[in-house]
Amino acid sequence: MAEKLVITPNRLGPVKGSFEIRPFTLFIGKQGTGKSLVSQLLYFFRNLPYLVRYYETRPGMSNEKIVRDALEHLRSDKRPLFNVFKSSHTGTSINYYPSEPFEGKKWQIRVQFSEEKQFEEGELAAYVNQIRGGHIPVQPRGQALFIPTERVIYSHARGPSTWQLLSLPSTLIFFADALEEAARVFDPLEKREADTPEGRWIRLMGKEALAGEAVRQSEVWKWKVDEKTILDIDMASSGQKANWPIILLAQTLFAWRNEGLISEPFYIHVEEPEIHLHPAAQVAIVNILAYLVNHGFKVVVTTHSLTVLYALNNLVTASQMLPSDLRDERVPEPEVRLKPEQVNAYLFTEDGNVESIVTPAELSIEENGHERSVQWLNEDKLREVDQHLEQELNHIRTYGLLWGQETQHVVG
Numbered sequence: 247m248a249e250k251l252v253i254t255p256n257r258l259g260p261v262k263g264s265f266e267i268r269p270f271t272l273f274i275g276k277q278g279t280g281k282s283l284v285s286q287l288l289y290f291f292r293n294l295p296y297l298v299r300y301y302e303t304r305p306g307m308s309n310e311k312i313v314r315d316a317l318e319h320l321r322s323d324k325r326p327l328f329n330v331f332k333s334s335h336t337g338t339s340i341n342y343y344p345s346e347p348f349e350g351k352k353w354q355i356r357v358q359f360s361e362e363k364q365f366e367e368g369e370l371a372a373y374v375n376q377i378r379g380g381h382i383p384v385q386p387r388g389q390a391l392f393i394p395t396e397r398v399i400y401s402h403a404r405g406p407s408t409w410q411l412l413s414l415p416s417t418l419i420f421f422a423d424a425l426e427e428a429a430r431v432f433d434p435l436e437k438r439e440a441d442t443p444e445g446r447w448i449r450l451m452g453k454e455a456l457a458g459e460a461v462r463q464s465e466v467w468k469w470k471v472d473e474k475t476i477l478d479i480d481m482a483s484s485g486q487k488a489n490w491p492i493i494l495l496a497q498t499l500f501a502w503r504n505e506g507l508i509s510e511p512f513y514i515h516v517e518e519p520e521i522h523l524h525p526a527a528q529v530a531i532v533n534i535l536a537y538l539v540n541h542g543f544k545v546v547v548t549t550h551s552l553t554v555l556y557a558l559n560n561l562v563t564a565s566q567m568l569p570s571d572l573r574d575e576r577v578p579e580p581e582v583r584l585k586p587e588q589v590n591a592y593l594f595t596e597d598g599n600v601e602s603i604v605t606p607a608e609l610s611i612e613e614n615g616h617e618r619s620v621q622w623l624n625e626d627k628l629r630e631v632d633q634h635l636e637q638e639l640n641h642i643r644t645y646g647l648l649w650g651q652e653t654q655h656v657v658g
Contacts, residue, residue, distance in 0.1 A: 250343040251288055263600035268590040269539045272623075273548045274555055274603075275594030281548040282395075285515050286320045286417070288546060289392045291342040291353060292513045296388030298377040309374045313355065319416040348373075383509070387502055390513035391424055392417035393492060395521065400425060401467070401479045401487040425491055428498040432462045442504065444541055445497035447581070448534055452493030455523075455530030458482070460490040485522035489531065492519060496534055499543065513544045520551035532557040536582040552625070555591070559623040562589050566620045586621040593627055603627065 249267040261280030265271075267288065273281040290297065297316040301307055307315075342353045353370040376382050396418050453459045458471045460479060469482040469490075479487065495514075502508045519531040532554055535545045547554065565583035573579065591603050603624040 248343075249345040250341075251284065251291075252339075252341040252343070253284075253287075254339050254341070261594070261600065262598055265592060265600070266590055266602070267544075267546070269544045269588045270536060270558070270584055270590075271546045272555065272558060272589075272591040273546070273594060274550070274591065276596060277550070279594035279596060280598075280600075281594050282517055285517070285546050285548050286392070287317075287340060287342075289390050289417070289513070289515050290317055290320060291344070293388050293390035293392075294373070295377045295382050295384040296390075298374055299384050302378060309371050309378075312374065313370070316416075317355070321415050385507055385509045387424065387427065387507045388420075389509040390515065391421070391495065392515045393421055393495070393517065394418050395517045397421060397491050398484070398488040398521070400491065401482065421491070424495060428494060429462050429467075431498050431501050432494070442497075442500040444500045444537075448493060448496045448537065451530055451534055451537075452490075452496075455527040456486050456490060456493065458486060460494055483522070485524070485527065488521040489519065489523060489527075492516060492531060493534065496538060499538070500541070511542055511544050513546070514538065515546045515548075517548050518550065519547060520549060520554055525553045528553045529557040532561070533578065533582040536561050536584050539584060539588060540581060552629075555623060555625060558584070558589065558591070559625065562586055563620065563622050589623075591623050 251265045251267065253262050253264075261284060265284065265288075273284060275281055294316070298312055301312045301315050304315075338356070340355045344351055344353070351369055351373075353373060354368045355370065373382070377384070394415060394417050396415070399418070400422050449459065458469055460467050461470045461476070462468075463476075467479045469477045469479050469486065471477065479490075482490070499508065499512065499514075503510065503512065514535070516535065519535070520528045523531070528551060535547065536558070539545055549555070561578050561582055561584045564578045565585050568577060568583070570580055570583075586604070589604065592600050593603050594600050604621060605624045
């Protein structure tokens with residue numbers, strides 16, 4: 247059974263629906279349609295062992311209190327996640343169906359939104375008891391990592407411990423903590439680096455995409471353009487500041503896995519990998535995330551970028567239409583191509599509906615005397631803005647011609 251998340255029967259903010267999660271899952275749509283909310287819920291269920299360990303150290307923590315705090319602090323204690331629930335009558339059920347090794351289980355949270363929120367945890371309560379009883383392993387770096395849009399703050403103000411005083415999402419605090427832990431892997435005093443073959447591949451790809459790389463010097467990160475130019479990290483461009491952590495953490499994941507510091511599989515949730523980036527750099531980030539998937543990691547991406555969607559679509563199409571050993575700088579490398587069964591993509595709309603845009607194409611190719619269909623991601627429903635701009639340009643040209651003719655007539 248595939249990993250699934252089902253939100254019923256009423257609305258969770260603007261979102262309702264069923265999601266089949268694959269190794270690379272993309273959520274795309276306009277602002278405020280619930281993409282991040284669904285990614286946060288998935289992160290909660292996937293990383294629950296780590297979250298339970300984190301919250302149970304506080305006094306008086308019942309199972310219900312742990313679940314409540316872990317969920318609500320995903321957005322911050324001042325604007326709890328459950329404030330987005332709109333139902334005032336029957337409530338909302340959030341059902342998560344994990345994959346291995348808990349296949350066949352259903353972890354449910356039911357929120358009754360009356361005067362107080364009430365949780366009906368079912369098998370989830372038993373799972374939390376197993377974690378608290380030491381029957382579920384908890385790796386030091388957890389089961390999942392959330393890389394939030396607020397990540398650019400880290401380049402200006404390090405130190406997650408000081409952030410505890412602020413009303414910040416727990417995902418941002420855990421993200422900053424992960425970068426501080428990654429610094430130990432890159433500690434120049436110990437002459438250490440994330441020196442794995444996979445890490446080196448990601449490093450080269452990232453340096454080219456961002457025109458530089460982050461390096462650790464003593465207690466601070468620096469931005470290295472070349473051997474002669476090393477700047478304070480906050481002197482990097484906005485795109486570099488927002489996205490160097492993705493590159494560096496992607497390298498570090500392989501070192502952590504080798505040291506047994508993270509679970510297998512390990513889940514990475516990335517919000518808006520396109521932030522402030524040139525389209526070519528966005529493509530490189532997608533390739534790096536696909537590379538992680540092909541090395542056993544599982545990725546969830548939320549995005550507004552058609553470039554990100556197009557890049558992912560090319561990886562899926564290339565895996566089906568190109569020889570597996572074909573290398574050509576004009577097409578995606580074999581290491582980043584993704585098979586259709588590895589990918590799912592959901593379009594979030596303003597009316598609260600969510601639909602998969604993975605669709606069989608009409609195109610068929612012949613292989614060993616047999617025809618087979620090629621799947622790709624349906625981009626048509628996401629081209630409204632492009633189509634609107636094209637229509638607008640046509641109107642501008644039409645009115646311009648008419649105006650020019652009228653002007654000529656009046657002058658004449």
